[in-house]
Amino acid sequence: MLAVSKAAFLTLCLCMGLVTTTTKAEVNLPEMGVPSHTTISPSDEKRLGRAFMRAVSMQTHLFNDQPSLFYLQKLGNQLSQHTSPKHDFFFFMVQDPSINAFAGPGGYVGINTGLVTTAEQEAELAAVLAHEITHVTQRHIARGIEHANESTWPSVGAIVAALLLGGKLDTAVTSGAILTAAASKMQHTINYTRRFECEADRIGMRVLFESGFDPTAMPRFFSRMQHRTLDFNDPSMALLRTHPVTEERIADSQNRARFYPSKPAQINDEFSLIKARVTVITAATRHDVLRQFRQQWLHGNQNPAVRYGYGMALIHNHQQVKAIAIFQNLCKEFPSQPLFKLSLAEAQQAAHINSELKTLEAAQKQFPDYNPLQLAYAESLLEHDKPEQSRQVLLNFEEGNKFNAQYHLLLSEAQGRTNRLIEAYQSRAQGFIILNDLERAVMQLEQAYNLAAHKPRLRHKIGEKIKQLRREIAIISEL
Numbered sequence: 001m002l003a004v005s006k007a008a009f010l011t012l013c014l015c016m017g018l019v020t021t022t023t024k025a026e027v028n029l030p031e032m033g034v035p036s037h038t039t040i041s042p043s044d045e046k047r048l049g050r051a052f053m054r055a056v057s058m059q060t061h062l063f064n065d066q067p068s069l070f071y072l073q074k075l076g077n078q079l080s081q082h083t084s085p086k087h088d089f090f091f092f093m094v095q096d097p098s099i100n101a102f103a104g105p106g107g108y109v110g111i112n113t114g115l116v117t118t119a120e121q122e123a124e125l126a127a128v129l130a131h132e133i134t135h136v137t138q139r140h141i142a143r144g145i146e147h148a149n150e151s152t153w154p155s156v157g158a159i160v161a162a163l164l165l166g167g168k169l170d171t172a173v174t175s176g177a178i179l180t181a182a183a184s185k186m187q188h189t190i191n192y193t194r195r196f197e198c199e200a201d202r203i204g205m206r207v208l209f210e211s212g213f214d215p216t217a218m219p220r221f222f223s224r225m226q227h228r229t230l231d232f233n234d235p236s237m238a239l240l241r242t243h244p245v246t247e248e249r250i251a252d253s254q255n256r257a258r259f260y261p262s263k264p265a266q267i268n269d270e271f272s273l274i275k276a277r278v279t280v281i282t283a284a285t286r287h288d289v290l291r292q293f294r295q296q297w298l299h300g301n302q303n304p305a306v307r308y309g310y311g312m313a314l315i316h317n318h319q320q321v322k323a324i325a326i327f328q329n330l331c332k333e334f335p336s337q338p339l340f341k342l343s344l345a346e347a348q349q350a351a352h353i354n355s356e357l358k359t360l361e362a363a364q365k366q367f368p369d370y371n372p373l374q375l376a377y378a379e380s381l382l383e384h385d386k387p388e389q390s391r392q393v394l395l396n397f398e399e400g401n402k403f404n405a406q407y408h409l410l411l412s413e414a415q416g417r418t419n420r421l422i423e424a425y426q427s428r429a430q431g432f433i434i435l436n437d438l439e440r441a442v443m444q445l446e447q448a449y450n451l452a453a454h455k456p457r458l459r460h461k462i463g464e465k466i467k468q469l470r471r472e473i474a475i476i477s478e479l
């Protein structure tokens with residue numbers, strides 16, 4: 001417990017740049033294969049995962065676009081259903097053009113937006129995800145940490161977060177020469193050993209196949225990455241640094257894929273649309289991305305994803321009238337695609353023509369299972385000063401949004417504006433807990449506690465939650 005706490009604390013130090021405290025300490029590197037007397041329990045791993053995620057959210061720009069996250073989580077859940085032992089997963093995206101994916105402790109699996117915009121097929125993205133998911137189910141990080149001497153746990157925990165982000169260490173710890181050296185050595189000793197990589201490839205391929213994907217997508221993506229560049233210092237190749245692709249690894253992967261019955265490559269419309277969406281939202285210059293999609297469109301590429309990307313690029317270039325026309329046509333031709341309805345509403349909202357509420361109201365009835373539409377509808381209701389309706393919509397979709405911070409913050413606003421203040425503070429606290437900002441969560445719960453003076457049972461429950469969160473905070477800060 002103590003060692004994990006130190007690790008968590010140093011993870012925070014690292015991301016806040018307080019490395020001087022750690023450089024004073026001896027940094028002993030763990031060695032794989034050395035018998036370990038330390039074990040990391042699943043609950044300790046969960047706590048380390050929270051600290052890891054907090055470091056990630058402080059060091060990076062999390063990509064919170066709801067349709068993209070919804071898609072990633074659906075794909076991740078599809079894959080994780082075919083894993084054993086069962087594990088809880090939390091999938092997230094980082095807005096970063098470099099190609100990277102990482103599995104932190106506690107089931108946190110992240111991908112960079114650059115991976116989505118680079119993958120040519122959904123199966124390639126699924127292959128990388130299946131590999132990362134396997135790192136989690138096989139507890140590779142925890143096993144790597146088990147092999148560390150207890151005194152090295154703090155540095156292990158601190159470095160895991162920075163290392164997995166690939167290339168972020170330099171900026172995060174400019175003064176930490178020892179840490180930088182430790183990290184580069186640890187890269188080969190913790191979870192990225194050949195044995196673990198091989199296991200993640202082998203089991204990951206089975207997961208990929210059982211989830212309905214073409215297993216040859218895995219070697220294909222590896223070899224494309226290898227051909228693209230062999231320069232490990234190229235910042236766009238972050239994944240190569242943590243997951244080196246060797247000829248041997250590609251060959252192993254190809255041989256393994258031969259044992260599976262062949263599966264025709266499937267074109268997934270949703271993947272192509274999300275790829276276009278992410279490409280536009282994360283584009284370095286909005287003019288270039290507009291030009292790129294317009295050219296494809298003018299050259300007769302009537303592929304729905306090209307038209308969708310063009311429409312999105314038009315929104316981002318303040319050409320809403322054209323965008324609305326494109327999305328209206330797409331909605332007519334593909335009435336079963338909820339993303340077209342959502343983007344029609346996005347264009348209408350950007351055009352300030354006050355018709356998005358009507359679009360969203362009809363669309364969310366048609367697609368009750370498409371979360372991003374429900375959230376957009378609830379948000380639009382708030383903007384149109386209909387907080388009670390917004391609250392009702394949100395409460396209907398609580399189940400699928402337990403771990404969605406934006407959902408809880410939106411619900412809090414709807415509750416606050418309908419004078420349900422205790423509930424509003426509690427929902428806001430829940431949002432901050434998901435964001436791993438425990439201090440702000442406690443502040444919100446204290447407000448709720450004060451207001452609940454005449455509701456003893458509720459007050460007691462809130463009080464217990466505050467105590468639990470304070471214990472968590474103390475573990476991190478007492479060191």
Ligand SMILES: [Zn+2]
Pocket residue numbers: 131135197200242243
């Ligand atoms: Zn790996």
